[in-house]
Amino acid sequence: MSENCEYMLEVKNLHTSFFTDSGEVKAVNGVSFDLKPGEIMGIVGESGSGKSVTAYSVMQILADTGRIVEGSVFYKGEDITRWDKRRMQKFRGKCCSIIFQDPMTSLNPVFTIGNQLMEAIRLHTDKNRSQAKARAIEMLELVGVNEPARRLKQYPYEMSGGMRQRVMIAMALACEPDILIADEPTTALDVTIQAQILELMQELQKKMGMAIIMVTHDLGVIADMCDKIIVMYGGSICERGTADDIFYDPRHEYTKGLLRSIPSATNSKERLVPISGSPINLLNMPKGCAFCSRCDHAMKICIEEKPQELTLTPTHQASCWMNVKKLQEGQVRP
Amino acid sequence: MNTEYLVEVKELKQYFPIHTGFRKVTNLKAVDGVSFSIRPGETLGLVGESGCGKTTVGRTLLRLYQPTGGQVLFEGEEVTDKNILELRKKMQMVFQDPYSSLDPRMTVEDIIGEPMDVHRLYKNRAERREKILRLMELVGLNAEHATRYAHEFSGGQRQRIGIARALAVNPKFIVCDEPVSALDVSIQAQVVNMFEDLQKKLGVAYLFIAHDLLIVRHISDRIAVMYLGRIVEIGDADEVYEHPKHPYTISLLSAVPIPDPRLTRQRQRIVLEGDVPSPMHLPSGCAFRTRCRYATEKCAQERPVLADTGNGHFAACWHLQS
Numbered sequence: 001m002s003e004n005c006e007y008m009l010e011v012k013n014l015h016t017s018f019f020t021d022s023g024e025v026k027a028v029n030g031v032s033f034d035l036k037p038g039e040i041m042g043i044v045g046e047s048g049s050g051k052s053v054t055a056y057s058v059m060q061i062l063a064d065t066g067r068i069v070e071g072s073v074f075y076k077g078e079d080i081t082r083w084d085k086r087r088m089q090k091f092r093g094k095c096c097s098i099i100f101q102d103p104m105t106s107l108n109p110v111f112t113i114g115n116q117l118m119e120a121i122r123l124h125t126d127k128n129r130s131q132a133k134a135r136a137i138e139m140l141e142l143v144g145v146n147e148p149a150r151r152l153k154q155y156p157y158e159m160s161g162g163m164r165q166r167v168m169i170a171m172a173l174a175c176e177p178d179i180l181i182a183d184e185p186t187t188a189l190d191v192t193i194q195a196q197i198l199e200l201m202q203e204l205q206k207k208m209g210m211a212i213i214m215v216t217h218d219l220g221v222i223a224d225m226c227d228k229i230i231v232m233y234g235g236s237i238c239e240r241g242t243a244d245d246i247f248y249d250p251r252h253e254y255t256k257g258l259l260r261s262i263p264s265a266t267n268s269k270e271r272l273v274p275i276s277g278s279p280i281n282l283l284n285m286p287k288g289c290a291f292c293s294r295c296d297h298a299m300k301i302c303i304e305e306k307p308q309e310l311t312l313t314p315t316h317q318a319s320c321w322m323n324v325k326k327l328q329e330g331q332v333r334p
Numbered sequence: 335m336n337t338e339y340l341v342e343v344k345e346l347k348q349y350f351p352i353h354t355g356f357r358k359v360t361n362l363k364a365v366d367g368v369s370f371s372i373r374p375g376e377t378l379g380l381v382g383e384s385g386c387g388k389t390t391v392g393r394t395l396l397r398l399y400q401p402t403g404g405q406v407l408f409e410g411e412e413v414t415d416k417n418i419l420e421l422r423k424k425m426q427m428v429f430q431d432p433y434s435s436l437d438p439r440m441t442v443e444d445i446i447g448e449p450m451d452v453h454r455l456y457k458n459r460a461e462r463r464e465k466i467l468r469l470m471e472l473v474g475l476n477a478e479h480a481t482r483y484a485h486e487f488s489g490g491q492r493q494r495i496g497i498a499r500a501l502a503v504n505p506k507f508i509v510c511d512e513p514v515s516a517l518d519v520s521i522q523a524q525v526v527n528m529f530e531d532l533q534k535k536l537g538v539a540y541l542f543i544a545h546d547l548l549i550v551r552h553i554s555d556r557i558a559v560m561y562l563g564r565i566v567e568i569g570d571a572d573e574v575y576e577h578p579k580h581p582y583t584i585s586l587l588s589a590v591p592i593p594d595p596r597l598t599r600q601r602q603r604i605v606l607e608g609d610v611p612s613p614m615h616l617p618s619g620c621a622f623r624t625r626c627r628y629a630t631e632k633c634a635q636e637r638p639v640l641a642d643t644g645n646g647h648f649a650a651c652w653h654l655q656s
Binding site for chain 1 (some may be wrong): 549588603
């Protein structure tokens with residue numbers, strides 16, 4: 001059944017919580033999405049929106065206090081939340097890899113680049129030492145690291161931020177995974193280096209055909225890279241659609257607010273419209289819509305009941321009572 | 335005061351000596367001859383990649399570092415070690431990280447009041463308190479929060495405390511060192527708007543240092559682009575963004591991801607090769623030549639100076655782009 005499955009990854013009603021001393025923090029609340037082979041999906045949201053936790057839940061690399069409490073993650077039709085530790089270890093790296101935000105701290109400082117690269121290759125393939133080395137050199141070349149053979153002997157501190165992020169990408173892609181999760185891959189980098197890395201990721205995606213989940217807070221990066229976009233707030237998805245849907249026809253008040261609060265290329269001098277208030281406290285989630293305390297158009301029903309996801313066009317869904325209201329008033333068609 | 339400018343910086347240099355051997359000391363040229371001026375009530379944006387010296391410029395300007403060379407004039411008067419304490423009543427700073435720039439053991443009231451204590455700007459406790467509450471209201475903080483500690487606030491609110499502290503001495507000029515980059519997108523807009531409102535209300539001038547080019551364009555009247563310790567281009571904000579002249583500015587602007595999918599698809603991105611060279615070993619001549627696609631012999635031999643290209647727009651390049 002795994003061969004004829006349409007989706008590479010299917011997440012259904014995922015709930016992830018952290019059990020802390022001050023109570024249960026519901027970081028992810030019922031997130032569902034699917035990813036086709038070769039697709040680039042973006043997850044945007046502020047800090048604390050649950051975007052990274054969603055990614056970590058897929059990989060099952062949550063902190064000790066965190067646990068998937070409900071829902072399932074299907075990889076090629078198989079529910080990986082039921083897999084045991086050993087099987088998950090095989091899954092990570094070979095089927096699904098992750099690049100972390102900070103290339104400064106995600107490489108081990110006491111091992112050489114070559115050592116760390118070859119470790120991943122030898123764990124997941126039956127290549128011997130010299131074959132693994134050849135593969136490591138090939139990967140470094142692929143991600144545009146100059147003099148790869150010499151670099152293998154270097155330690156992370158001898159490289160710049162952009163170079164380290166390239167090594168991270170090489171490491172993630174060394175076993176040709178089907179899915180690459182990039183958790184804020186360029187946030188710690190400068191603009192010109194960010195452009196290099198994004199270009200590289202797009203190029204590698206074309207060459208190797210893996211699916212990418214891009215987790216970021218930068219709407220510019222999302223607009224540049226992604227086929228489809230998920231906007232998250234307070235642990236749930238508030239809107240999803242293609243890049244054009246989200247940027248030109250946002251249908252959730254939070255997405256609209258986000259777009260109004262950044263200066264765009266065309267109206268650089270216009271006054272920004274900030275979203276009032278501050279992000280919600282996940283320990284103390286409201287009963288209704290998570291965004292309603294900051295929303296200018298909040299209605300009575302928003303406080304009382306969580307909005308359901310409404311399909312607006314085949315590619316575009318949003319969870320906002322405003323759409324339901326408009327629908328009832330006959331202003332829009334589903 | 336009979337000068338047009340509030341702040342004038344002339345050939346400012348800041349070298350940090352680094353021990354590279356037993357007795358060998360190499361100078362790290364963080365800022366290497368930077369000149370600009372700011373009018374009263376104006377915002378000058380300072381952009382560049384990390385390590386280009388933009389933060390050092392801001393700090394040297396306020397004498398948080400002892401400059402290696404050059405001059406800073408404030409209202410026509412040269413800033414020296416003798417008068418800097420007095421001048422800090424007129425020039426202040428807002429720091430990047432609202433988490434580490436506030437003392438965790440002080441209440442908000444004391445944090446905001448400290449500059450007033452230093453400069454003795456009140457006659458009695460009641461006046462101090464009243465001034466603090468007025469400042470808190472100005473930056474949108476609740477007066478009831480005066481007795482709380484910094485850790486009880488969110489990032490955006492902490493940055494407001496930092497701004498209230500800078501405003502406590504009623505300055506004419508504030509250096510804002512990446513004031514919004516540690517904040518979430520939705521909070522950034524709140525703080526940026528506040529900077530604009532305060533400028534309208536109080537007429538303060540800003541040196542706005544940031545690496546987010548869209549935010550800088552939004553808030554600045556003029557923009558200076560730095561690369562490896564030098565200004566490579568300076569001019570009107572819109573002029574620099576619409577018609578960049580220096581190859582570095584052109585590629586920097588083309589690398590900024592625009593939150594607009596249609597524009598992004600049409601756009602030609604110029605990806606720069608390689609990394610920024612180390613400021614310990616600057617390339618000869620033009621510092622950008624190692625990554626520049628127009629670089630020629632001349633660029634290696636001679637360092638270009640800022641040349642007027644019209645409309646108060648200056649660029650330092652031997653091969654100016656039109």
